[in-house]
Amino acid sequence: MxxxxxxxxxxxxxxxxxxxxxxxxxxxxxxxxxxxxxxxxxxxxxxxxxxxxxxxxxxxxxxxxxxxxxxxxxxxxxxxxxxxxxxxxxxxxxxxxxxxxxxxxxxxxxxxxxxxxxxxxxxxxxxxxxxxxxxxxxxxxxxxxxxxxxxxxxxxxxxxxxxxxxxxxxxxxxxxxxxxxxxxxxxxxxxxxxxxxxxxxxxxxxxxxxxxxxxxxxxxxxxxxxxxRSAHGIEQPWEARERIVVAITGGREGETLIRRAARIAARTAGADLLAVHVVRSDGLTGADPAELAHQRTLLESMGGTWHQTMGDDVATAILAFARSENATQVVLGASRRGRLESFLVGEGIGQRVTRLSGHIDVHLVTHEEVGGFRGPALPVPGKGLSSRRGFEGLALAMVALPLLTVLLTRARDQLNLASDILIYLLVVIAVAVVGGIWPALVAALAASLLLNYFFFPPLHAFNIADTNNSLTLVVFVAVAALVAVLVERVVRRTREAAHATAEASTLATLAGSVLRGETALPALLERARETFGFSSVGLLERAADHPDEPWEVVAFGGDTPPAADADVQIALSGTRMLAASGRAPRAEDRRVLAAFAAHAVVREQELLSEHAAEAEEIADADRMRTGLLTTVGHELSGPLSSAKEAVTNLRKRSVSWTDAERNELLTTEESLDRLTALIENLLDMSRLQAGALMVALRPVALDELVPRILDDLGPSGHAVAVDVPEGLPDVLVDAALLERVLANLVAIALRFSPQGAPPLVAASYHADHVEVRVVDRGPGVHRQDRDRMFQPFQTLGDRDTAAGVGLGPALCRGLTEAMGGTLEADDTPGGGLTMTIALPVAGEPVQAAPEEEHLSHQAEIT
Structure with a gap:
């Protein structure tokens, strides 16, 4: 409302x-x-x-x-x-x-x-x-x-x-x-x-x-x-569309099951293929992560989707997942258990799924691992053997002890009392292994009574004539109880270790999903929902300075976002919380759930950092655009005003100009030269930023290039001191670009050099490169501002690094790097600034890309 x-x-x-x-x-x-x-x-x-x-x-x-x-x-x-x-x-x-x-x-x-x-x-x-x-x-x-x-x-x-x-x-x-x-x-x-x-x-x-x-x-x-279906509590599948769920244990038979399920899905147009791996605290937790990763890749190549859920009862977990996805068919591998194990342990997962499936069709697929022994199922960590195992132990005691008594009484003449006691002890230990401590104690007490009544003199009476026999009976009960306690402890430790393996498997799967790039918040929360069987999971947030404000959902997995008062709440900080609706996880599982929450927060912070970086890039672009508009307007106004004023004066009919005055008005070359240099700088900077600058590398002699540059600068260039030895090796550069770079740097140095201290252009050879230095005695630049001076449209203190339109140092560095060189700024001893260009020597390996790669890059941008 x-x-x-x-x-x-x-x-x-x-x-x-x-x-x-x-x-x-x-x-x-x-x-x-x-x-x-x-x-x-x-x-x-x-x-x-x-x-x-x-x-x-x-x-x-x-x-x-x-x-x-x-x-x-x-x-x-x-x-x-x-x-x-x-x-x-x-x-x-x-x-x-x-x-x-x-x-x-x-x-x-x-x-x-x-x-x-x-x-x-x-x-x-x-x-x-x-x-x-x-x-x-x-x-x-x-x-x-x-x-x-x-x-x-x-x-x-x-x-x-x-x-x-x-x-x-x-x-x-x-x-x-x-x-x-x-x-x-x-x-x-x-x-x-x-x-x-x-x-x-x-x-x-x-x-x-x-x-x-x-x-x-x-x-x-x-x-x-x-x-x-969820709102109306409908659990049986509605066959609106075929959905095939294949249960994957991580065993070698998984590939066979996936291919079989994919063939079943292919027979029906529009059918969905889903694989589910149940992480539980018993036999299936020891799956090979590499095999699971291989099977996941195979499934996704066939158009299926991978899911993971957690449950102690694998059959129930598979069916719960299938019903939540409105699945119509379930594909499982035939049981690996042999006849003896099936008799001792009971029905396998496939049999239980078939019995409990209801309206869902179940396909049991045979494979090469059928009949391989896997060992009995293990219970929940922190608890003893399951109630089912307890009833099975009691049933074994009720059947085995009377039957053994009948057999031993008939063989009384062939066996002595010690043999009878050992055989009874063996049955009690078997009951302890199957049912745990309480069935074992009941069996030990019943066996002691049977021994007393049928085998200890006097027979058929509940008293013992020999003191040694009494001691034997006490030891018998104590040994049976001790064995039952040890069996219970071993089972408990085994279950705890298996649960730790399950946690490690879940965390490994979570880490693997991050490495595969599945880091979107909704996908991460959806994986947490599937793993713990929640109906929905969400990351909630509220303002730090308003603790009374309601929680807002940042992202969620499931049909609807959870509320702040959901069944499960894990506080991540004062401003963030992971909330989940559905069954409450066990206390030992909350640690794994907290790991999902931590990954979700980290991913959210990464997204915020990415957005901040994008915003910074936009801000930089805005600053550059503002600087461009400001400086271009300033630089253009001078030459354009001069040229316009000259033309306007020449067109005045009311004024008679002498030839000398007319020639003076027509002399607008300086203004037009400034305008031309401005436009060339802008075009070159645009080409550099677009990666479309054409670079033609060839050997160039510096002792020939530098004097030509100074001559082009006119009278001001003749005052520049030169120290370029004739014996320097040639450098591998684009002659036109290097000429632009040196001309700009020398023009900047002339602009800031005081009277009587002209700039110096010097060159020297090093092991793999030639250095060209442009030295001036003008105002320097603070060390912390050195990097910023090579950005376009920057003004640093008393020294305005703009040359032409604020592109001088930035353009020079860009052109130098395009030729495979470097340009750095340093202090001049005694005051001033030195610009040092390092250029590759002809014949040596260079960093500049060949012309073909520049053309290819230009084509990609285009």
């Missing part, structure tokens, strides 16, 4: 009905308007908030009789547009509003950026909305649609908006029928038909888009079915 717009009364949220289509022209808008006409015919107050008929006659005809709210005119970049007038619809307050094109992006100046946000406001105001959307606009499918059609979708809508629709109906049409509709001119005008049919509306594209739409809507229907 929300506050209403009018008198403050509580208003129920409106309902949302969406018509989903595979492509334009399938008839979504037609279906929406037809629904509006039907509701209008029933007396419902219906208005058209926004509809786009695209001049289709049959669609436009359905507008007759419907009230259309006038659109809101907007002007953007000199062009006129019309958008839905949200405020006018809210003031009109109809019962139903028809709003076309849910994924549409509104023109800047509208109240909301997206039309679906407009629809949300209508729904919050209690207005029912009927709308339309195409499958290619769903955010989760935009990349898939781009691969199919080759067209990137600019307008997308979050899937959750469509998922939350109260009614979702697909408007379906065959690709052939849609193409015929296109040919008849029912979708696009004739001049666009041929291009559309040969591009977006190809039969293959439409078939793929149709399948995407049908599968997506099928998943939503399935989610609704699951919610309905």
């Amino acid at each position: 929300i506050e209403g717009h009018g008198k403050g009364a509580a208003v129920a949220r409106g309902t949302l009905r969406i018509y989903l289509g595979m492509a334009p022209g399938v008839g979504k808008t037609y279906a929406m308007l037809a629904e509006g006409q039907r509701r209008r015919g029933r007396g419902t107050d219906v208005v058209v908030g926004y509809v786009e008929t695209y001049n289709r006659p049959r669609t436009a005809a359905l507008l007759e009789g419907l009230e259309v709210v006038p659109r809101r005119p907007l002007t953007y970049r000199g062009a006129a547009f019309e958008e839905m007038d949200l405020d006018a619809v809210l003031r009109r307050r109809p019962q139903v509003a028809l709003v076309d094109e849910l994924a549409h992006t509104n023109i800047p100046g509208s109240k909301n950026e997206k039309r679906w946000e407009d629809v949300e406001e209508l729904l919050e105001a209690g207005i029912d909305v009927v709308t339309t959307v195409n499958i290619q606009h769903l955010e989760s499918l935009s990349d898939v649609v781009q691969r199919i059609t080759g067209i990137q979708q600019r307008e997308t809508i979050p899937d959750e908006i469509v998922r939350r629709a109260d009614q979702l109906e697909i408007v379906d049409i065959s690709p052939e029928a849609l193409r015929r509709r296109m040919v008849h001119g029912n979708i696009y005008p004739p001049e666009r038909v041929d291009a559309a049919l040969s591009n977006y509306f190809r039969t293959g594209n439409l078939s793929a888009l149709r399948e995407l739409a049908l599968l997506w809507i099928a998943e939503r229907v399935d989610e609704g079915l699951q919610r309905y």
Whole structure:
């Protein structure tokens, strides 16, 4: 319930009905308007908030009789547009509003950026909305649609908006029928038909888009079915679609079971294949992680999905998972137990699943491991043997002791009393192994009474004539009790060790999912839900400075998010909590659940860090854009003003200019040269940032290049001191780029060099490179600002590093690195700044990529 717009009364949220289509022209808008006409015919107050008929006659005809709210005119970049007038619809307050094109992006100046946000406001105001959307606009499918059609979708809508629709109906049409509709001119005008049919509306594209739409809507229907079954407590499967669950133990037979289950699923179109591995505190916890990983890869290559759950009773856990997924068939391996083990231990997992499956079909698949001994099942950690084992021990005692008594009384002449005692002791130990301490004590007491009555003199009386026999009987009972206690302790320790193995297996699977990249919060929480058998698991958060504020769900796994007062609550900090609905886990399992929670928090922090990094990149781009606008405006104003003033003066008819004055006004070369240098710098920086700069490396002699650079600088360049030996080896560079770099650096040095202390250009040879240093005695740059000075559009204290348009040092470093060299700044001894360029020597290995790689990189960017 929300506050209403009018008198403050509580208003129920409106309902949302969406018509989903595979492509334009399938008839979504037609279906929406037809629904509006039907509701209008029933007396419902219906208005058209926004509809786009695209001049289709049959669609436009359905507008007759419907009230259309006038659109809101907007002007953007000199062009006129019309958008839905949200405020006018809210003031009109109809019962139903028809709003076309849910994924549409509104023109800047509208109240909301997206039309679906407009629809949300209508729904919050209690207005029912009927709308339309195409499958290619769903955010989760935009990349898939781009691969199919080759067209990137600019307008997308979050899937959750469509998922939350109260009614979702697909408007379906065959690709052939849609193409015929296109040919008849029912979708696009004739001049666009041929291009559309040969591009977006190809039969293959439409078939793929149709399948995407049908599968997506099928998943939503399935989610609704699951919610309905859960809400009404329906456990037996509804065979709306075949779902095959294959139980994987991690044994070598798993590959056989997966392939068999995949063949069963392939026989039914649209069948789902799911594998479940039960992590329990008994025999199946010793699965080989490498084998499980191999089987998971095999399953996923066949289109199946991998799941893991936790349970002490494997058969019950498998069936619980199958029923929760509405499975129709379960595939298991035939029991490995031999006849003797089956007789001693009881029915296997396959037999129990078959007996308890109900309406679920069970396939028992034979394999090479059938008959291999695996050992008896083990109980829950921290407890003794199970109640079932206790009853089995008592049953063994009740059957074995009377039968043994009968056999020994008949063989009284062949056996002595010591043999009788040992045989009875053997039976008591067997009862202890099967049933534990209490059945063993009962068996020991019963055996002592039988020995006393039938074998100790006087016979057939409960008294003992010989003191030694009394001691023997006491020792017999003590030995039986001691053996029973030891058996109970060994079983307890074995079960604890097995449970520790189960925890390790679960944590290994969790770590493996992180390594495989399954780090999305919902996926991580969904894995926790499956592992512990919860109905839902969620990560909740609230503001640190508002502890009384309600908890908000950050992410969740399951059908619905859990509430803050859920059955299981694990506090992660004062502001975060993991909540789960369903059965409460055992105390020893909460440690593993806390590990899931820790991974969820870490992943959330990673996402926040990623978002912060993205925001920082955007901020850097904004700062660069601001600097560019500021400095470009400043640098352009000078040369443009000079050139404009000269031309304006020359055109004045009221002034008679002498030849000398006219020549002076025409001398605008300096301003135009500055303008040319500015544009070249901007273009080079753009090429560098785009990776599209062309670099042609060849040997260059510095002693020839440097004097030419200084000559080009004019009179100011003649004052620069030069120390470039003639014997230096050639450097492997792009001559034009190196000339630009040195000219810029020398120009900057001249700009900041004081009178009487011209800059110096020096070069020297080292083991694998040549260093060129441009030294000046001007104001230096603080060491902490050295890196920032090589960023575009920076001003550092008294020394403005901008040259041309704030690109000097940044452009020089970029050009140098493109040639395989480096550019660093350092202090000049005695004050000033030294720019040092390290260049590779011709004939030596270089870091610069060959021209072909630069061209390839440019092609990739293009």
